[in-house]
Amino acid sequence: MARYVTSKLLYTLLSLFILITATFFLMKAIPGDPFMSEKEVPAPIRARLEAQYGLDKPLMTQYVNYLGNIVQGDLGISMKKLNQEVGNIIGQTFGVSLRLGLIAVVVSTIVGVALGLLAALYHRKFIDSLVMVVAVIGIAVPSFVLASLLQYTFGLKLGLFPITGTKSLLGYVLPVMALSAGPIAYIARLTRSSMLEVLNADYIKTAKAKGLKWPAILWKHVIRNGILPVVTYVGPMTANVVTGSVVVERIFGIGGIGKVFVDSITNRDYTLIMGITLFYGIILMAARFITDIVYVLVDPRIKLTSGKEG
Amino acid sequence: MANDNITNKQSLPAVTAADFEPVNINERESEVIKRESLTAWRDTWERLRRNKVAMTGLVALVVIIIASILGPYVAYWVHGYDYQTNDLMATNQKPSALHWFGTDDLGRDMFVRTWSGARISLIVGVAAALIDLLIGVIYGGIMGYFGGRVDTIMNKFSEVLYAIPYLLVTILLLVVFEPSLGTIILALTITGWINMSWIVRGEIMKLKSREYVLASRSMGAGTGRLLFRHLLPNASGPIIVTLTLSVPNAIFAESFLSFLGLGVQAPISSLGSMVENALTGWMYYPWRMLFPAVLISVIMLAFNLLGDGLRDALDPSLKNK
Numbered sequence: 001m002a003r004y005v006t007s008k009l010l011y012t013l014l015s016l017f018i019l020i021t022a023t024f025f026l027m028k029a030i031p032g033d034p035f036m037s038e039k040e041v042p043a044p045i046r047a048r049l050e051a052q053y054g055l056d057k058p059l060m061t062q063y064v065n066y067l068g069n070i071v072q073g074d075l076g077i078s079m080k081k082l083n084q085e086v087g088n089i090i091g092q093t094f095g096v097s098l099r100l101g102l103i104a105v106v107v108s109t110i111v112g113v114a115l116g117l118l119a120a121l122y123h124r125k126f127i128d129s130l131v132m133v134v135a136v137i138g139i140a141v142p143s144f145v146l147a148s149l150l151q152y153t154f155g156l157k158l159g160l161f162p163i164t165g166t167k168s169l170l171g172y173v174l175p176v177m178a179l180s181a182g183p184i185a186y187i188a189r190l191t192r193s194s195m196l197e198v199l200n201a202d203y204i205k206t207a208k209a210k211g212l213k214w215p216a217i218l219w220k221h222v223i224r225n226g227i228l229p230v231v232t233y234v235g236p237m238t239a240n241v242v243t244g245s246v247v248v249e250r251i252f253g254i255g256g257i258g259k260v261f262v263d264s265i266t267n268r269d270y271t272l273i274m275g276i277t278l279f280y281g282i283i284l285m286a287a288r289f290i291t292d293i294v295y296v297l298v299d300p301r302i303k304l305t306s307g308k309e310g
Numbered sequence: 311m312a313n314d315n316i317t318n319k320q321s322l323p324a325v326t327a328a329d330f331e332p333v334n335i336n337e338r339e340s341e342v343i344k345r346e347s348l349t350a351w352r353d354t355w356e357r358l359r360r361n362k363v364a365m366t367g368l369v370a371l372v373v374i375i376i377a378s379i380l381g382p383y384v385a386y387w388v389h390g391y392d393y394q395t396n397d398l399m400a401t402n403q404k405p406s407a408l409h410w411f412g413t414d415d416l417g418r419d420m421f422v423r424t425w426s427g428a429r430i431s432l433i434v435g436v437a438a439a440l441i442d443l444l445i446g447v448i449y450g451g452i453m454g455y456f457g458g459r460v461d462t463i464m465n466k467f468s469e470v471l472y473a474i475p476y477l478l479v480t481i482l483l484l485v486v487f488e489p490s491l492g493t494i495i496l497a498l499t500i501t502g503w504i505n506m507s508w509i510v511r512g513e514i515m516k517l518k519s520r521e522y523v524l525a526s527r528s529m530g531a532g533t534g535r536l537l538f539r540h541l542l543p544n545a546s547g548p549i550i551v552t553l554t555l556s557v558p559n560a561i562f563a564e565s566f567l568s569f570l571g572l573g574v575q576a577p578i579s580s581l582g583s584m585v586e587n588a589l590t591g592w593m594y595y596p597w598r599m600l601f602p603a604v605l606i607s608v609i610m611l612a613f614n615l616l617g618d619g620l621r622d623a624l625d626p627s628l629k630n631k
Binding site: 011012014015018019022023026027029030136137139140141142144145148149151152156239243246247251262265266268270273274277280281284285288 | 470471474478482485569571596599614618
């Protein structure tokens, strides 16, 4: 186990290193530099500025410094927001996104598993088809489309929920719906197929035969065994929620990190873009890493090899 | 003894040899295949055709493809405007006989823009999927066919690359390089091919130990013949399914990027940027969002339905998974 975790960790770090290297050299490939503005900067001042930020050093030295800074959690200074550190901007806005994302994750897991379970229990009945239709639509409709349509129907036309902001609790309803639709659809499909398999297993027949009550069978045998594939979905779900939150925050005017990201792209605030990209990258890779580990912990049947299939 | 018992009780008439008639077994005739012999592809097609949901997806796709090719020309031919002709006297018009889907904030026709946006989405989706296919088959084919150390090294490399979140790489590339149709497709394929290469690798590994491969090899077939004549055709099922399901992923990515302003640049229309553009006035002009939003969803839905159906048709044992 320890060996497996170490090798997974090493690969994750290697991937992260590639991403960091890519961000650095891509940033260098951008024409122009941070000190370009409408006003011409006099040469001596420019030289001093470059010395201050270490831009006068050779590329490889800059690269090593960049790596060192990132290890210390220093992501540099925003190019467009005066004197604001990228790390601080992320720190200030991440809380909002995290709260939204966590609610979405919890909602999608509960609703998704419940829907999938219902569909499996009523296999080939009306409820099953209904859940599958919802699941297919949930996968097909992009989050930004869903968010816009929800905002229009429930926010504007029906006036049930606030159109923007998360000042009140009600404000969370629409963004969370938009964020969790995709994950719900995936989890429902995963749960359904895995539960169907479990329901046909011999040990369920045994449990029935020995006279166990149905709720007990469901809880002790069906759900416990059928929930496994959902665990593998932790990684992709994080990716969905993160990318989804970028647009959902933009649409619902929520001041989280996603909105900052969209704004930084629009303003071409390169250091901010790179910083948030790295931040997102770390979250996503960590999620994938945790998924790999948790999956092995939950299911001892999985062989501890390279484990790509796991 | 038991026999005696039965005959005694029910007193059946005696059966003699004369009661039996010889059945004429014509051995040749019994070997004749009565059912029309179907190739694997015909068989798949028959199964797919009976799947109503998948066929709905297929028909919807065909309609959308035709409409996205012809739609802009039809509007040009009837009304004489194209995707960038703007009429500042007629901005934010409701759908009418002149503008079938209304007009946007610059007075450009939404019908033309929606369908040419769909065209961009389809081109990006299909082109990215095809490039993924090409790289994936080559890379995965080498991994699966040669195995051993080559496979280990190449597989580790793809794993490391795969762990880098693909939308982030795409965003980074498009921020730095000027977004155009070419760069978007390129950015999407940089890590997009990995999944396909794993599918191909798995299939080839499974197939290469089959007897027919051994037979062909023992008759002196070279690597090329084995790969292209035996291995890849037999792996084509999962490859086609992966291909079909990777198109909507690329289309989603394209519309997501356009929504962020990193897609094809104005005045060329894209469904994602149209939705983004409509956000500013959606309270008053909801149709500006409705048409592109619905179309992008229908395209993704259709590809997903078709892909699921193809998977069931190519491998019926996977049904309901």
